[in-house]
Amino acid sequence: MTDTLKISDLHVAVEGKPILRGVNLTIRRGETHALMGPNGSGKSTLGNAIMGHPGYEVTGGTIALNDGNVLEWDASERARAGIFMAFQRPMAIPGVKMADFLRHATTNVRNPDRKEGEELIPMRQFRKELTENMEQLRMDVEFARRYVNDGFSGGEMKRAEILQMAMLRPKFAILDETDSGLDVDAVKLASESIAQIGSDAGGGEKMGILIITHHDKLLDRNAPDFTHVMLGGRIVETGGIELARELYTDGYDRIRAAYPEAAAAEESMTETATV
């Protein structure tokens, strides 16, 4: 059976304020999904809720990985189950070197049953893989010795997130605006890398990928099988690659007009957000 991540009627509130109002989305391994939508429509909220951020309260609905109830797992268990997100704004962890951070992370994710204190993956094997992946992403070796996201430029952070995806080899990867902060060449490289990493999550299996973006470049090499549009905390329309093309050229006016109720919800969300 193909691994499946299934989100049903998901409601999420932040600080008591409802943000997601019934999201339905099913991703199978091997599929690429694009998630688009205006700023503030709830795309990152969906990602954070899938990852188990404690500040995002699930007030209704379910998230299932095959027959596992994802909502019962903490963020660590979700990561070990093979769910990954490249964050829009990754956190800095001063004093912790990228390489050390990733060695421990890689060990835990690849051996989900590892007990605390058990051996990490062998240094040589890890080094080799890390170096290969960094070369692929055209990252300087020095990078591994820098502290996690500490003082990284926007572009460096995004590249570091892709590097983590490459090392952790998740079953499902959410990429939240991984193209923002990158110049044209860097987006091209990111697009290629994501396609390559996504095509092999170990053992020849592909990943299921959810790409949150406003642009077309990241989708160049990652043609979406499905494109979803989020508005006012709901996925209001789903189509193929042609829908993505329409949105990044024409914007969301047609969508807002077609879904007045979601557009009204969007308006009320942004109002409260700016208060």
Next chain:
Amino acid sequence: MSATLTNTGFTQEAFDEFLASRNEPVWLSDLRAVAWSRYNELDMPGRRDEEWMRTDIRLLKLDKFGFPTGSRQTELPNALLAEGVELGGRGASFDSHSLQGELEDAWASKGVLYGNLDDMLAEHGERLRPYFERKLVDPLQDKFAALNAACWQSGTVLFVPRGIKIDQPLHTLAVMSDGGVDLHRTLVILEEDAEATLLAETASTETHGGGLHCGAIELIVGKNARLRYVNLQNWGDGVWHFAHQMAHVGQGANLQWTIGALGSRLAKVNQHVALTGIDAEAQVNGAMFTQGKQHLSYNTHQHHRAAHCRSDLLYKSALQDHSRTVWRGMIKVDKGAQRTDAYQRNDNLMLATTARADSIPGLEIEADDVRCTHGSTSGRVDDQQLFYAMTRGYTRKEAVRMIVTGFFQQVFDRITIESVREALGKAIGRRVRDLGE
């Protein structure tokens, strides 16, 4: 299980008996006698003393302790700082009684003296006497300084003659039994152009062992000499720890002084560095981890007595449970100490809302052409950092531990001795449990 000790208290009778048993030169006995009478005159410090305001020792009953008896020696705890290090010499003591010590011939033949203070004073008394009599730590300044000066036993001495550079670290371990007493005294002398690294650590035979440590440390770093001195306090969490520490750094000399503190029930430490010759440099590093009801209190002084000197102090502590730390830092710049460059900083990471850290930096500057800066921070482990690490497969506890290690990294980065970085990092990592309320 506590070793049986028959301490009689610090009584006149016990002191007389102690002196009689020592067989020491008169000059030394006289020093002890003066300090002893001072000890008896002085009151215990109280909360009205500025230095002791935040550090309550009313529960300390000194008369429950006494002169260290020759308690039964059990197996010594592992020395953390010596792991994987090729040592040039080693020493150890148990309840202030010296145990086997050694110094590589390569160094002994060059005139290096290293061993316990008792034996070294007996053998090289005239050589060491002038340094001893410099009294870097004023023996009469308070009850604890006087007690150590009067009653010290065992101890460590390192003397490195002019121009000798010891490139292997020396190590010393002071062990205390549960309920034991340690009255260690350390005297380090580096003559002109000498170099040495001394790793000193303390440990109890039991994690929850009690007892009393009342110590003194004197470091004399001669002209253009370089000393790296590491002091890891890892007593059991029932031990009372009182220490006066003073370094004099001479012209063009360099001192890197690292303090690690993990143990004791209550610690009150005065760590003073005086830059006594022009162009002297001192780097002071502190890494503390406290838990339970531990209370660690540090008074640091960076005293610029000569011009063109640099001092840089960084203390970092992480606090768990109901523990508490106090740091009072003072940069003092004398009138003639122009072109001083002095820095002090204290960062605290609170792992529980019930923990408390006080940071009180201070400046006293009499010269006008100086650069003196200080800073302190206090913060909690960031929930966003925790979440981020967990999405990379870290368990919550692993994530907390990693973030705490990262917090200390800045101070570890300054410690140029790998075994020390590793030992401190591991020891702290083992102690971190999770975030408390």
